[in-house]
Amino acid sequence: MDVLADLLSRAHARGAMFGHWQLTGEWGLEFDEGFNPLSIHTVIGGDLTVERDGKPPERVRQGDLIVIRGGRTRFVSTPGAPAMSLTRAQAAGPVPGTSRTFALGPGSHGPCTEILCGAYRFEGGLCTTLLTSLPDLAVVSSAGDRRLGALITLLADEIRATEPGQQTVLDRLIDLLLVATLRALWTRGDTSAPQWYSALADPVAGAALRAMHADPARAWTVADLAAEAKLSRAAFARRFTTVTGVPPLSYLTTWRMTLAKEALASSPTSLAAIAGQVGYADEFSFATAFKREVGEAPGRFRARVDAADRA
Numbered sequence: 001m002d003v004l005a006d007l008l009s010r011a012h013a014r015g016a017m018f019g020h021w022q023l024t025g026e027w028g029l030e031f032d033e034g035f036n037p038l039s040i041h042t043v044i045g046g047d048l049t050v051e052r053d054g055k056p057p058e059r060v061r062q063g064d065l066i067v068i069r070g071g072r073t074r075f076v077s078t079p080g081a082p083a084m085s086l087t088r089a090q091a092a093g094p095v096p097g098t099s100r101t102f103a104l105g106p107g108s109h110g111p112c113t114e115i116l117c118g119a120y121r122f123e124g125g126l127c128t129t130l131l132t133s134l135p136d137l138a139v140v141s142s143a144g145d146r147r148l149g150a151l152i153t154l155l156a157d158e159i160r161a162t163e164p165g166q167q168t169v170l171d172r173l174i175d176l177l178l179v180a181t182l183r184a185l186w187t188r189g190d191t192s193a194p195q196w197y198s199a200l201a202d203p204v205a206g207a208a209l210r211a212m213h214a215d216p217a218r219a220w221t222v223a224d225l226a227a228e229a230k231l232s233r234a235a236f237a238r239r240f241t242t243v244t245g246v247p248p249l250s251y252l253t254t255w256r257m258t259l260a261k262e263a264l265a266s267s268p269t270s271l272a273a274i275a276g277q278v279g280y281a282d283e284f285s286f287a288t289a290f291k292r293e294v295g296e297a298p299g300r301f302r303a304r305v306d307a308a309d310r311a
Contacts, residue, residue, distance in 0.1 A: 003196045006213040011127040015174030019117040020159045024105030028076040028083030036119035041066040044156040046113030067138040118174035133194035148180045204229040205243040217279045257293045264302040
């Protein structure tokens with residue numbers, strides 16, 4: 001399993017299509033600070049300007065995707081146009097005969113901009129690793145990207161249909177769109193990819209990363225990981241450290257502690273059971289490693305998180 005797939009799976013990332021907007025005339029939509037932690041908006045018709053405090057306005061065209069990571073952001077017909085909050089715009093309800101299609105503007109007069117809006121829900125602390133690797137705002141073009149373009153076409157076709165099971169289809173397409181968009185965002189060089197993502201393309205580090213994420217409980221040694229990469233121990237350790245920035249067993253320990261923190265914070269699983277899940281022979285060795293890496297004992301960590309959740 002690769003790192004991205006593991007993060008998305010463990011963070012229970014789920015997409016949901018929450019709006020299909022048909023926008024005419026002079027219009028503006030504002031997504032406020034309390035909006036979803038991550039959303040992707042697909043322009044399937046027309047164009048718009050995206051504005052965000054501290055950033056220059058950016059024109060977005062049909063086939064482009066807008067990635068928003070929290071914060072106040074505005075979509076407007078022209079720069080400086082007044083914007084209505086998303087909540088207020090949705091208060092009038094969807095277009096008659098639809099459940100997720102909303103209209104803003106005078107209607108049939110003039111050009112129409114169409115946007116599909118999808119948001120992502122995450123659970124637990126593992127989503128932080130993914131979210132912090134993303135820019136606050138990014139525009140991704142689907143031009144020249146066959147798979148990304150195909151997903152956008154499927155989304156547009158599905159939202160304009162009224163067939164049974166539509167919401168399920170839309171939500172799953174949004175899941176696929178997230179992965180395709182992240183690939184495009186981090187592969188094209190416009191946004192710096194996180195080191196763990198870049199390392200997946202390396203034949204040596206990538207092989208070891210996939211092995212560790214597939215089975216974090218295994219008692220991995222440098223020799224075992226070198227065998228996965230088909231290199232000598234010394235050559236493997238040098239290459240892995242160069243590509244990822246950390247030695248292989250240090251990476252493994254950090255990932256195990258990340259999983260342990262998630263288990264401690266989100267379940268009543270015993271310390272002994274968690275120890276086994278993350279590759280430690282007993283509760284004592286796990287507690288020692290956890291305190292060394294995290295700075296506090298696992299029981300104290302759990303109690304502190306529980307108290308914060310109740311507050």
